[in-house]
Amino acid sequence: MTDQSVGRATRGARDRPRVPRSPEARQRQQDILHIAMDTFAARGYNNASLAEIAERAGLTQAGVLHYFRSKSLLLTSVLELRDDTDIEQLGTERPQGLRFLHHLVETARRNAEREGIVRLYAVLSAESVTDDHPAQDYFRSRYAGLRGFVADAVTETCRLGDGEADAERALIAANAIIAVMDGLQIQWLLDPAAVDMVASTELVIDAVLTRLTS
Numbered sequence: 113m114t115d116q117s118v119g120r121a122t123r124g125a126r127d128r129p130r131v132p133r134s135p136e137a138r139q140r141q142q143d144i145l146h147i148a149m150d151t152f153a154a155r156g157y158n159n160a161s162l163a164e165i166a167e168r169a170g171l172t173q174a175g176v177l178h179y180f181r182s183k184s185l186l187l188t189s190v191l192e193l194r195d196d197t198d199i200e201q202l203g204t205e206r207p208q209g210l211r212f213l214h215h216l217v218e219t220a221r222r223n224a225e226r227e228g229i230v231r232l233y234a235v236l237s238a239e240s241v242t243d244d245h246p247a248q249d250y251f252r253s254r255y256a257g258l259r260g261f262v263a264d265a266v267t268e269t270c271r272l273g274d275g276e277a278d279a280e281r282a283l284i285a286a287n288a289i290i291a292v293m294d295g296l297q298i299q300w301l302l303d304p305a306a307v308d309m310v311a312s313t314e315l316v317i318d319a320v321l322t323r324l325t326s
Contacts, residue, residue, distance in 0.1 A: 129180050129189055141179045144169050149190045153232035156239045157187055157247065184246035191236070191250055194229055209268035212261065213289075213317050220293060220309040223300075230297050237294070255290070262286035270324040285320045292316045 132138045147168045151160045162183050166176045180186040207215055223230050240247040263279075263286040272278040293313055300307040 129185065130178065132179070137179075140169075144171070144176055144179055144186075145189055145193055148186050149193065149232055150228060152187065152190055153228055153235055156235050157183075157245065158239065158242075162186075187236075187246055188250065190232070191247060194232060206261065209265055212265035213269060213321075216262070216289065216293065216317065217310060217314045220296070220313040223297065224304075224309055227301070231301055234294075234297050234301060258290060259283065259286045262289055266320070266324065269321060272324070281324060285324060288320060289313075289317060 129141065132141050144165065148160075148165050151165050151168070154160075155164075162173045162176055165186070166173045169176065176186070180189060206212065236247050237251050239245060240251045242248075263282040266272070266285045266289075267278065267282045270282075272282055293309075296307060296309045296312050300309050
């Protein structure tokens with residue numbers, strides 16, 4: 113079970129979207145979710161309004177809240193939709209070692225084909241550092257989990273030991289790889305023609321592995 117699915121299982125009913133009964137209502141809920149994703153990606157959470165999302169969905173604000181209860185729950189649902197997309201690509205089990213690092217390169221390749229999701233992540237992750245942002249816990253948890261996965265993959269690939277010094281080296285490597293991938297996304301959003309996220313991600317991972325095994 114993923115960190116995200118554990119979190120969903122422990123949330124109370126008030127913290128989850130309503131479950132529509134009819135196919136039409138389920139489709140309407142999905143339409144609201146994708147409209148909210150586009151709106152949050154374009155304006156950020158604080159600048160996006162329920163009124164704008166409702167208008168684009170052809171509903172009143174009360175109509176949107178019927179499905180999602182609150183604006184912050186709508187944001188959480190959007191982030192979960194993004195996670196579900198990545199989980200589907202990853203498969204039922206997390207690849208180990210070098211296969212996981214290759215998965216990161218493939219993630220960069222897929223990101224170059226889904227500008228909306230990349231923009232959503234870049235905007236909301238940066239915005240989440242502000243006080244009382246509803247996505248702050250989400251991103252803090254997500255980065256912690258990702259650091260652990262990447263550090264484990266580096267340790268497995270480079271055959272590092274389980275001592276404190278090797279664990280620290282793996283964590284530093286993980287932070288560097290994640291920072292490069294996030295930074296590349298911002299550069300790519302601003303000037304796609306000038307940035308090859310795949311080649312740059314692959315180069316940095318190769319450089320990190322070479323450094324750790326030399």
